[in-house]
Amino acid sequence: MKITLTRKTSAWGALRYFTFYKNGVHQGKLFTNVPIEIEADPGDVLTFYEGWFQFYRRIEVTEDTKEITIINSKKLQHVFYTCVVLFLILTLLFLSAQKLSTFIIAEILIYSGIQWLFRQQTYHFTVKKKTESFASYSKKSIAH
Secondary structure, three states, X not given: XXXXXXXXXXXXXXXXXXXXXXXXXXXXXXXXXXXXXXEOOOOOEEEEEEOOOOEEEEEEXXXXXXXXXXXXXXXXHHHHHHHHHHHHHHHHHHOOOOOHHHHHHHHHHHHHHHHHHHHHHHEEEXXXXXXXXXXXXXXXXXXX
């Protein structure tokens, strides 16, 4: 069956593409506002990767799956500002480190963690289900 993959993100989202896999096999890249149709069977697992820190999301396909849409979170700017403030506070705490190497390692770890947290909060995945048409519903009810 065919499933439509759509990414509708704004400039506040990352500008990178999503790389998507079906059952661990690379299928292609998903860009903003460029829908793609893929063949998938019920039970297949679609995995979406984005960025250097390998943010990913897994979605299992059911027989009712029609479309998967990726959009930005509604509170994206708030999440961004919260991450920036958290980074600055943690940086100020580690300024008292005695060694420069300790400070640099702490900054890299803090940046990586906040980047991962931001990516987790940035995207919202919506799975649209197939709906029965009125004609198929009326045929079922007449048959009973």
